[in-house]
Amino acid sequence: MPHDPGNSPLTTRLLRGFRLLIKLVLPIAVLAVAGGVAVYMMETQPRAERAPKPREARLVEVIEVSPSQHNVRIEAWGTVIPSREVSIVPQVSGAVVEVSPALVPGGRFKEGDLLLRIDPSDYELAVEQRRSGLAEAEAELAMELGNQAVARREYELLGRETTEQERSLILRQPQLATVEAKVAAARAALAEAELALERTRIVAPFDALVISESVEVGSRVSASSQSAVASLVGTDSYWVELAVPASDLKWIELPGPDRAGSTVLLYQDAVWPAGVYREGRVFRLLGDLAQTGRMARLLVEVEDPLALEPENDGKPRLLIGAYLRAEIAGRALPDTVKVDRRFLRDGDRVWLMDANDRLEIRAVEIAYRGPQDVLVSEGLDAGDRIVTTDIAVAVEGMPLRLATDTRGRTAGHAGAESQ
Numbered sequence: 001m002p003h004d005p006g007n008s009p010l011t012t013r014l015l016r017g018f019r020l021l022i023k024l025v026l027p028i029a030v031l032a033v034a035g036g037v038a039v040y041m042m043e044t045q046p047r048a049e050r051a052p053k054p055r056e057a058r059l060v061e062v063i064e065v066s067p068s069q070h071n072v073r074i075e076a077w078g079t080v081i082p083s084r085e086v087s088i089v090p091q092v093s094g095a096v097v098e099v100s101p102a103l104v105p106g107g108r109f110k111e112g113d114l115l116l117r118i119d120p121s122d123y124e125l126a127v128e129q130r131r132s133g134l135a136e137a138e139a140e141l142a143m144e145l146g147n148q149a150v151a152r153r154e155y156e157l158l159g160r161e162t163t164e165q166e167r168s169l170i171l172r173q174p175q176l177a178t179v180e181a182k183v184a185a186a187r188a189a190l191a192e193a194e195l196a197l198e199r200t201r202i203v204a205p206f207d208a209l210v211i212s213e214s215v216e217v218g219s220r221v222s223a224s225s226q227s228a229v230a231s232l233v234g235t236d237s238y239w240v241e242l243a244v245p246a247s248d249l250k251w252i253e254l255p256g257p258d259r260a261g262s263t264v265l266l267y268q269d270a271v272w273p274a275g276v277y278r279e280g281r282v283f284r285l286l287g288d289l290a291q292t293g294r295m296a297r298l299l300v301e302v303e304d305p306l307a308l309e310p311e312n313d314g315k316p317r318l319l320i321g322a323y324l325r326a327e328i329a330g331r332a333l334p335d336t337v338k339v340d341r342r343f344l345r346d347g348d349r350v351w352l353m354d355a356n357d358r359l360e361i362r363a364v365e366i367a368y369r370g371p372q373d374v375l376v377s378e379g380l381d382a383g384d385r386i387v388t389t390d391i392a393v394a395v396e397g398m399p400l401r402l403a404t405d406t407r408g409r410t411a412g413h414a415g416a417e418s419q
Helices: 009-044 121-158 164-170 173-198 246-251 413-417
Strands: 058-060 062-064 068-082 085-088 094-099 114-118 201-203 208-213 230-234 237-244 263-267 278-289 296-303 323-340 349-353 359-363 365-369 373-378 385-387 400-402
Touching (some): 068 246, 068 296, 068 373, 121 173, 237 246, 237 263
Antiparallel strands (some): 062 385, 208 230, 237 296, 263 323
């Protein structure tokens, strides 16, 4: 049988290898073509460009400023002290026979009211004795004046020249001087006895409040012991001793011949209702600094501290030793703007909303710094809008919008957006 080269084993193997190669290469070629087509389509299709996200204006609240005249207000703290205080010490000795019912701590007296009375019996007797002694001296003086008249007539009848000394003796001038001295001494003794009798009645030297007392009916007091039977303070006025920084004295008006001291409002926040105060005036600057803190010391006078007068009815009373907060109205600064200290940013700068509703960061000049407010003298004009809302990241020129322009949002959202 003739040999067929197409059916030889070598040919068969070559055909099998060719078929296997086609099976492997064809899918890869198809995938490559498909990928190329896909890439071509992606590269050549139209692209939609991304529009930049518009920057949203920050929601804020503002206050509009207007320069005007403002008084510097200085805050200080101080203690109530009496303007007049006296210890009552008897000037005569004896048993106490009467004590006023009001002579107790907290009791009040008008000037001249009786505090207590010492037994006057011994002093009344002394007055009578001194009156008798004065009467005797005056009688002796009358007799001597009669002798003087007789001596003068005898001298005139004598009719001769005498020396000055002889004339004095003849006219009994030494005797007259002696009697007149006795009369003067008797009158002084009577006045002394009457004064001692008057001192058995101890009265209030001025309108006063009793701080303490240590006497009862039947007790004996002695002028020599110098022991006080009561302590009184005047009720016409009290002082409040304030401590203020020495650097603030330039703002405070001290009283002078033609001007009153600065007005002072006094508060006792822990005791008096909110907003209730008493008014006083700067009375005096003390000549030394306080030992603690080296602060200057001012005395503020408050009239009628116990609110006893009709015009002060209902006002709170001042208590000795009370610790008060004071607001001193200092000198006026014209053309200044009062700004809450919270609205100062990075030292002496403020945030403003400009005419284009963008953020402006502006430096200002501060004339006075108070505990809550500052007075700005330069850097702010009428109509400027200070941003009062806190902004986490404040950038010059950033857009702003007012809380009233929030399309239905309430002003309370301003704080939420500023976080």
